[in-house]
Amino acid sequence: MMSEVLKGGEFLIKDAEPQSIFTPEDFTEEHRMMAKMVKDFINNEVLPKSEEIENQVEGVVPTLLRKAGELGLLSVDIPEAYGGMELDKVSTVIVTENVSGQGSFATAHGAHTGIGTLPIVYFGTEEQKKKYLPGLASGEKLAAYCLTEPGSGSDALAAKTKAVLSEDGKYYILNGTKQFITNAGFADVFIVYAKVDGDKFTAFIVERDFPGVSFGPEEKKMGIKGSSTRQVILEDVKVPVENVLGEVGKGHVIAFNILNIGRFKLGAGCAGSCKLALSTAVKYATERSQFGQPIANFGLIKNKIGRMAAYTFAAESMVYRTAGMMDKILGDVKGKSGAEVAKGIEEYAIEYSINKVFASEALDFVVDETVQIFGGYGYTQEYPAERMYRDARINRIFEGTNEINRLIIPAQLLRKAQKGQLPLLAAVQKLMGEIVAPLPPVEDVSGLNREKEAISRAKKLALMAAGLAVQKFKEKIEQEQEVLGMIADMAIEIYAMESSYLRAVKTGSELQEKYVKIFVAESFAKIEKLAKDLLAYVSEGDEQRTYLAVVRKFAKLPPVNTIKLAREVAEVIIDNLGYKA
Incomplete structure (x- = not known):
């Protein structure tokens, strides 16, 4: 079904073929059945208990998670040999996207099935x-992930939790405090990171009933109020040596790769939340009348809806494109060692961060406009827009802040280039010989010809600006965070544009074509500004004037x-009473 799939980061220097990407239009009958089952579960089991969830009525979330386990919704990624369903990553996205209908429950579900x-x-x-896996698959046991500490968030390797081997060599004695741990109020199994002898960063499997494990009170949060978030306190906790996860001193391999998948799944959840918020806004706009007609008839409301839909389409397209690439790479390492699996996961670290940043910020845009469409009612707890707005905000902090992910993207690109895995330097050198040549005018704007050219030019602008920045700062570029952030933003916009474009070309959908035209027009304008701002910083005088002329x-x-x-897009969405691809 799919032709050659690009390697991680290659989208910046190579053009993918439409048939090489996975899109929701490629769903199998099993995929569609899975989506329906998850939607039915959320609508029939979870949403009726939404107020109980938000008020943290004891036992409600764990009971719902166990019900989800009975349906197989906790075991999509667990091998069949250990009680799981062992499905593809597309199925993972389908479950994650559709569970997002109740933010607090989705947070608990995601922490258990993903990082836990x-x-x-x-x-x-x-x-x-x-x-452990059979119980985690069924929901008999629930999981949490303990990485963050009071003094170390994004700088995970600065953790102060210590592990010391007991004199008899049978246990590691753990001491420390973990902060902001999702599911801490009810989880049975904790993945805990500590430093053996104060320096060897290591992962451990810790059980709730191990003596010395205790918990702080529930955090009072801005959003996702129904999810459990507490400190996990470890005081002389004896953890059997057989509960070391991976190798002593290699905990970073586990932490970073699991966070990679966490970012990917978070992007999927944000895409699903975009759809829900858009549908909620549209339904309200058709019911709310002002000046004698539904507000959905007003031009400014239609403009909001059209743009909300275009950004939702972009988020959905890039998430499923990435899922298809993950299925390919993980299929190649199936049954192999943890180290080989880790290498496979890491291949698309750049794309995971891109998904996370773009989708979380697209969601913030969509929920903000949802509140605006609701007007004053959007600011009250009586209507759903208020909770959507609050719940969305955490996604730019979860799984590494968006700022950290903006540093990861160029760092991974440069790392791949230095290792010879991504010929970025050759691409930049080739480009520098071409940029002075005149560009033929874009006269045929039928279909998506203009958008194809815009994406091609965006890649060249990004490579030119990034190449000049690396040339100027060399190894000191890691200290130029604003520059790295701009390079990341260009890469993010390019991946989103191209994912949307490839999907629309593949399907031939007229509606999708309109989404792409709206999105690429806005996205290319952002890249133009980013390129100008970056060039203004890294060049001056005649050189600067030359490069700005190229832009x-x-x-x-x-x-x-x-x-x-x-x-036109809004009218389709309004007629459909919600998102339509």
């Missing part, structure tokens, strides 16, 4: 897998009637 369970799936010994030349594209397109 996957460390054992990918890095556990045979004995550990047999002992102006590349930016000369026919205008797009985004007002008309957004209006």
